[in-house]
Amino acid sequence: MKSGSNLERLLERGEFVVTGELGPPKGPDGEAVREKARMLKGNVDAVNITDNQTAIVRMSSIAACKILIDEGLEPNMQMVARDRNRIAMMSDIFGASALGIRNMLCLSGDHQTFGNHPEAKNVFDIDSIQMIHMVKTMRDEHKVICGEEIEGDLKMFIGAACNPFADPAWYRPLRLAKKVEAGVDFIQTQCIFDMKRFREFMKQVVDMGLHEKCKILAGVTPLKSVGMARYMANNVSGIIIPEEIIERLKGAGKNNAANEGIKMLCEQMQELREMEGIAGIHLMAIEWEHKVGEIMETAGFLPRPKA
Amino acid sequence: MIVGERKPFSEILSMVERYSKILIIGCGSCVTVCMAGGEEEVKLLASQLRIALRKNNRDVEVAEAMALRQCDDEYMNDPVLLDRVRAADIVISMACGVGVQHATTFFNRVISDKPIKVVPALNTTFMGANVDVGIWEERCVGCGNCVLEKTGGICPITMCAKSLLNGPCGGSSNGKCEVDKDKDCAWHLIVERLKALGELDRIKEVEPYKDWRPSHHGGPRRIVREDMRI
Numbered sequence A: 001m002k003s004g005s006n007l008e009r010l011l012e013r014g015e016f017v018v019t020g021e022l023g024p025p026k027g028p029d030g031e032a033v034r035e036k037a038r039m040l041k042g043n044v045d046a047v048n049i050t051d052n053q054t055a056i057v058r059m060s061s062i063a064a065c066k067i068l069i070d071e072g073l074e075p076n077m078q079m080v081a082r083d084r085n086r087i088a089m090m091s092d093i094f095g096a097s098a099l100g101i102r103n104m105l106c107l108s109g110d111h112q113t114f115g116n117h118p119e120a121k122n123v124f125d126i127d128s129i130q131m132i133h134m135v136k137t138m139r140d141e142h143k144v145i146c147g148e149e150i151e152g153d154l155k156m157f158i159g160a161a162c163n164p165f166a167d168p169a170w171y172r173p174l175r176l177a178k179k180v181e182a183g184v185d186f187i188q189t190q191c192i193f194d195m196k197r198f199r200e201f202m203k204q205v206v207d208m209g210l211h212e213k214c215k216i217l218a219g220v221t222p223l224k225s226v227g228m229a230r231y232m233a234n235n236v237s238g239i240i241i242p243e244e245i246i247e248r249l250k251g252a253g254k255n256n257a258a259n260e261g262i263k264m265l266c267e268q269m270q271e272l273r274e275m276e277g278i279a280g281i282h283l284m285a286i287e288w289e290h291k292v293g294e295i296m297e298t299a300g301f302l303p304r305p306k307a
Numbered sequence B: 001m002i003v004g005e006r007k008p009f010s011e012i013l014s015m016v017e018r019y020s021k022i023l024i025i026g027c028g029s030c031v032t033v034c035m036a037g038g039e040e041e042v043k044l045l046a047s048q049l050r051i052a053l054r055k056n057n058r059d060v061e062v063a064e065a066m067a068l069r070q071c072d073d074e075y076m077n078d079p080v081l082l083d084r085v086r087a088a089d090i091v092i093s094m095a096c097g098v099g100v101q102h103a104t105t106f107f108n109r110v111i112s113d114k115p116i117k118v119v120p121a122l123n124t125t126f127m128g129a130n131v132d133v134g135i136w137e138e139r140c141v142g143c144g145n146c147v148l149e150k151t152g153g154i155c156p157i158t159m160c161a162k163s164l165l166n167g168p169c170g171g172s173s174n175g176k177c178e179v180d181k182d183k184d185c186a187w188h189l190i191v192e193r194l195k196a197l198g199e200l201d202r203i204k205e206v207e208p209y210k211d212w213r214p215s216h217h218g219g220p221r222r223i224v225r226e227d228m229r230i
Helices: A006-012 A032-039 A063-069 A087-096 A126-142 A169-182 A196-209 A227-237 A245-253 A252-275 A287-299 B009-016 B039-054 B080-087 B099-110 B185-199
Strands: A017-022 A045-050 A073-080 A103-107 A157-162 A186-191 A215-218 A279-281 B002-006 B020-027 B061-067 B090-093 B118-120 B120-131 B135-140
Touching: A017 A032, A017 A215, A032 A063, A032 A287, A032 B090, A045 A063, A063 A073, A073 A087, A087 A126, A103 A126, A126 A157, A126 A169, A157 A169, A157 A215, A186 A279, A196 A215, A196 B118, A215 A252, A227 A245, A227 B020, A245 A252, A252 A279, A252 A287, A279 A287, A287 B002, B009 B039, B009 B090, B009 B118, B020 B039, B020 B080, B039 B061, B061 B080, B080 B099, B090 B099, B099 B118
Parallel strands: A017 A045, A017 A279, A045 A073, A073 A103, A103 A157, A157 A186, A186 A215, A215 A279, B020 B061, B020 B090, B090 B118
Antiparallel strands: B002 B120, B120 B135
């Protein structure tokens, strides 16, 4: 075992895992984290805690992860390269490990111009792929970047993101291969709506054998309304929503669009479960944590396996 | 070249309005080429200042001068220029930040009878190229360790909004950067160029952590060429 996390154990056992996501509050209210955590408990196998997502200042990922552990959930700590140099990252990873955090996701991070402090200076001392390599070196070679020995063991299951819908499309499997080479254990993809393009991407990934070298979790998000679908398609970078999905939501009528969205999501989750190379699902129910139980139940993914 | 842009007039005016003898010095190199601080721009700024300052019925003198390179002693060590600097209450430099600082150091070294104050009329924006008529774009951040050979002649540190060293982030869409749809994704350009060159293997390996020491992370950098020292 590299980390001994529930997520790692389940994946190693061949279970089809489901991870959730929780965005910490824009303030110091720990109760807000606990409230969301209670909605997710028992419904997912681990929960991503975002790190100042979209560059908006929020409670730190590490602190929110610790609250989750205290609530009996397993966190997956996201860390972005935008705000910390290598010194701060390694220090925070030691701290996270000491607090019992066993999974982390290495990300570049949304550029600060998207957030609420566009005038801030970014860091980007190292990039997400180098971050994977850094954590792996710390864990497997007991060394920090400079080569000095680490005191004690670092247990961490190393994750990273992948956007199959970004351009150039032909390069995306090669970039994933680079993350594998850097030492990633698991991948969570960007939200998938265009299943045709995702299928093509996964075919290349499987042909390259990458699914055997890391566990790939397919990212999904429930669409709540036609407006939300259009907004995401137009404003969130790297998201493609095919017109037929929007048409189906429209056809359901305004009052029933959310239910139709959940229905589509459950069908998609079933489809992904059968797809070669997919080891699990990363369910991003943004500000819809209270619906996660219902989604998981409807999709036939409950109860969750014991680690 | 070093590309600069003139500061707003109100800002320049606020720096000099309490003085009576103002000398504006243009620079004949980079900022002349990018049309921000050359002879023409000196004339224009001088006229604007005269009109604005004389409106208040003040007896103000605004003189104009040029130096071919304000960043080099050789072109600043001109007795006529030095006399005019000595006669002024304040000097406005229309050079880049390098020129303004060099002028400050140089004038205060060679003129010992009074302190000389030099203020900037430009914002120094970047090291860049003239990519089209009236358009300049940044091309180098001077990181001190050039990687262009590996990246198909396109700099990821300058041209990528996140200075990534291992390929395009997830925000690259239709060849454009997620930060600004008017800007190309540097890594999109790099991978397409390398593919065309048949050199994609060059970026297959994980690029090691960058050593930022040669970059601007420890005070001013310095080069000493012993072979050139006298």
